[in-house]
Amino acid sequence: MSEASPAKAYALHLGVITLLFVLSFLLPDYYHGLLARIMVLAVFAMGYNMLFGYVGLLSLGHAMFFAAGLYGAGLAVIQLGWSVPAAFAAGLGCGVVVSLVIGLLALRTTGVAFMIVTMMFAQVFYLLILYFATWTGGDQGMVVPQPARVLSLGATSLELTNPTVRYMTALGLFSIVLLVTLAIVRSRYGRVLVAIRENEERTKMLGYDTFSNKLAAVVISGIICAASGAAYALLFGYVGSSFASVQYSILPLLWVLLGGAATTLGPLIGTLFMYYVIDITSGYTSAYLLIVGIALILLVLFFPKGILGSIRQRWLGWLP
Amino acid sequence: MHFGPHLLLAALEGLVTSAVLALTALGLSLVFGVMRVVNVAHGEFFMLGAVLAWAITTAIGGHPALGFLAALVIAPLIVGAIALVAERLVLRRLNYNPEATIVATIGMLYIIQQLALTFYGPEARPVEPPFNYRILLPWFGYSGYKLSVIAASALLLTATWLVLTRTRIGLVMRATQYDSETAQAFGIPVGRVYGGVFALGAMLAAIAAVLIVPISQAHYLMGQDPLLLSFIVVIIGGLGSLRGTVVAAVLIGLSDGIISMFFSPTLAKIIATLLVAMVLVFRPQGLFGTTPR
Amino acid sequence: MMPLLTTKGLSRDFGGLRAVDNVDFALMPGEIRAVIGPNGAGKTTFVSLVSGRIQPSAGMIVFDGTDITNLPAYVRVRQGIAYTFQITSVYANLSVYANVALPAQLTQRHGSHSKSAIQAAVMTALERTGLADRAHMPAGQLSYGHQRLLEVAMGLALKPRLLILDEPTQGLADSEIDNFITLVREIAKNATVLLIEHNMPVVMQLADRITVFNAGRILAEGTPEAIRDNAAVQEAYLGTAP
């Protein structure tokens, strides 16, 4: 983490946001839609990175935070008939509650035990979704009805099913989370998180309540992931238990490691990379997972710190 | 069914689960303990063992026992060789960096799974047990083969324990686990130990799979559950503790079997998972670990 | 005058071993106190109990008139007890500046919030330890002696009332030791210093009073001269000492 060049860092991030904005008008329909989805999932990855990259806590249970947002927002619309903003808030609220409870319990452990405990709580969460199938739709999941996915702003109403509205909403969420992440990372609090990652015992002896700081990080991470989940439910109209399965806990870890842990833009890069590798290779062969696997291994051999992480290490030391 | 027989049945079922789980988890524990590598592809080595068992028994034909015994020897060897190659080509070059190895083993998972799908296919295929003997109890019938799985697993675990505690190989492995740098300084070929441990870990998973495949079929997606359960067993049992791994496997297998007597199945799974998670929360070093290192 | 720190009946067991055994201890404000004793005498365990890194098995600790026995370490740090590690424990991957900024931003929290205030505090600590020109190096690239100084700078940035130094001169060159003695004297103008030290010349030059530990108990306590002449101490060091 470098102290210098805040202007450069902010310029870069605003540049990326501008680029994504401009791309909205240039991309063909398919990639336009795909990128909207990638931005929402990149938010999930950013939430994961908050905890894994900056605090060094490897969780295998983040699907539960994503699903908390997904179901919080989805069920609020489907079962309670709430409006889109209220449902989004409900998703965030669920994210806060779940991450607070899980944080209080799981943070009693460290290292691999933390990894396994989070995985098991996520498994419980997943099974609970199946158990309460009457309300959650179980493994089939539920559709968020199209007429309900409208954002009313005073006189105007925006249909979230409209590709442009959806892209811009996704971009808005992505931008907010990206800038918030950047601000957190560069703040005093961000410095404490990194210190905990580097040496927790030492940080305690410098007067920091590391437990509370870690708990706050779990909750921030949980909120960001829940925001991604809530946005997914409202923008794409489906809630289902597969998003709570362990696969969706491994995916953000993979995206973050690919893009570069503890880099603010790494999650986006990693998610983009993974999506495009799958999308392109699956067009050429039905055995595309083979190619994905080989790509992952090659990438990690030549970019052991992830794409952006390795770039930062070798060339651009100022990257946040 | 009355409570007693029901409990007996649940316990037997739990023990079969435990027997297979203990072997699989021991493999993961060795890799985890000695190399500090989180091997996400461990479940795929398990799957590979089962798929190869099917291939070998089908190719050999004749009496089921013949093919099964061949599979029990050949399948682990092939899987071990594959693991060794993977270790040489990938993990070693990554310097066993914990994060990079996670990505790399996820890559291996995809590759192995896809190869199994392409060459073996998406169907679940059965392997005939070496013998079919139904033990008739007064209250229910039970598979004789299942009981033999428990025995075989106990035998293999004892053998592994002897190797680890009584032989030079075991000593070298323990020394490397304790402190790889010092071990290196004392002339232990740490690189080769790592290769051997990774292969051995995969072989244990493959053996477990060959044992279970006459009970539950070979399928290309069968690796995920053993992986997750093994992780849990390894952590609950305490890193690198053979005794802990076995006890944790028995505990998890039995609790899974017995809790299912009292609750609806999904609820039973929820309670069992939550219980084990709570054990870990309030005893993070595992049941037999001392202090986390 | 009231003591800054007192312990009463302080004990700590590790398994069957009693590492600190029923220690009554008092430290006056402004003092430089050295704690000496043979290896395994319980010195580090004792200061770890004081700093809160480990919990006592029995006894109580009073700091500045309040019972801090059950307070977690980080609260004690905030109340003014700073601890520098025996084994160098700086953040190797972070810059020297960032290492010191971490404690500095804590003490600035209640005062000025501005970035410049933190910066000023960091630079003051770095200048006092002579590390100012290395502020932007990664801490891991500092020489061993400089890393020891960085430990002290981190302690200083906490603006402590009690600074605990655990074997600060270990591994330092003679020239570095002289500078270090000057530094501690200067620190002692604003803070009380509790020093674990093996290097007897350093102890003799710095300490106002010396406490000698042996087998988890206080063997003797007094001025450097009194300790030098104490027969029991000599026996502990020359006779039963390992």
Add this chain to the structure above:
Amino acid sequence: MADKNGFFDLSKTALTRRTALKGLAAGAGLGLAPGFVRYSQAQSSAPIKIGFQSHRTGIGAAYGRWYEKTTAAAVKAINAAGGINGRQVEVIIEDDGTDPGRGAEVVGKFATQHKTDIVFGTLFSHVVIGSAPAAGENKMPYFVVSEGHHVASTKLNRYVFQPGITDVKSQIQSMAPWIAANAGKKVTQIFPDFAFGYDHRDYLPPALKAQGGEVIAQIAIPPTESSFTKYFPQIPAETEVIYHVMVGPAVLTFVKELGEFYGSNRPQLFGFIDSLEATDINSPGLEFLDGSHFWEGSPRYAQADDSEAQKAYRTAVGIDDNGAAVGDPKDVSTAAHMFGCWETLYVVKKAMEDAGYKGPEDRAKLVEATEALTAFAEGPEHPQGPKTFNGKIHQCFGIQNISKVEGGKLKVVHKTKIEDGLYEAKGDYTTQAL
């Protein structure tokens, strides 16, 4: 095991598969290359493009393969007979990984990149439900072959149809009379603890009650379970019929363990063949099923009274009298479901012809034309049997088969009537805007 060369037959399996795909590729042409869209051709001669959302990987892969084979056969037959509205049919396949998230992306890809005319072919319910919003938003007619009750429940949207296979609620309802009359009145249900199982859990008890039977116990098995014996003690002793609908790779274990548990002294067994699709009924351990009964959509084994249409269909798809791939007896098909692909494509053909369909701008017309359909006569286009279609709930209703396992084969012992499976429809898609 009968075949000693099973393992080496694997390569042959791969070959047959590839050969089958070649038929597809011939039709699909450049469509298989991603992003390659031929705008330039005049619409009149350009092929009609059907996006096939296939379970090539993931838990549904065994089905996906046979759905592809059946589709290829149907497209070949349609093209040979002049195509649809004089245009050839081209199939573009995308893998959805049997994952609802990816499923929705694939529908988006068909709509915006491949610009297909319709999307077709999904089986697994969660993928259907996950993809349905994307179909609705893209105004993309989406023809599924899933047998789930989701379409008929009218919880999806106006663009989703299931005209080729009866939904599971109707299937269950038409099974109940036979079970109560022939197998027994005290029924214990064992079903997977997820939505497919819930349809059975919810619809069987009332249907059985209407016939004087009773469900005395319901045992839901968690989806991740791989061993079942521990649940069997929950089966009440007075059970006359065990009604089982387990699916997934663990089903062989289920049957085998049931056999070990009961031995020869077992209750009657009635199951849905979903459990054993793509699985040889003569696999070791399945002996226990001898004499038990199964629901089948379309019979796996050739029957003595098969219609000419059924025979022609089996030949076209390439399955032998035992329901396995011609030339590879180990490669067992998903015969009970895959006929739905064939029949759905012919429904699409009929609807497109009725609508005078020219291109994506006519999709709304295609939806209305499909809704206007009422019945499909048995014949080469509908070899499984006659069906009625309810345009309001977008669901067809056909006859069902009950087959007995006898001498290592499944023999149809009862065929239900369409009326047996009709229920009161709730909701109406046609009131939704297009």
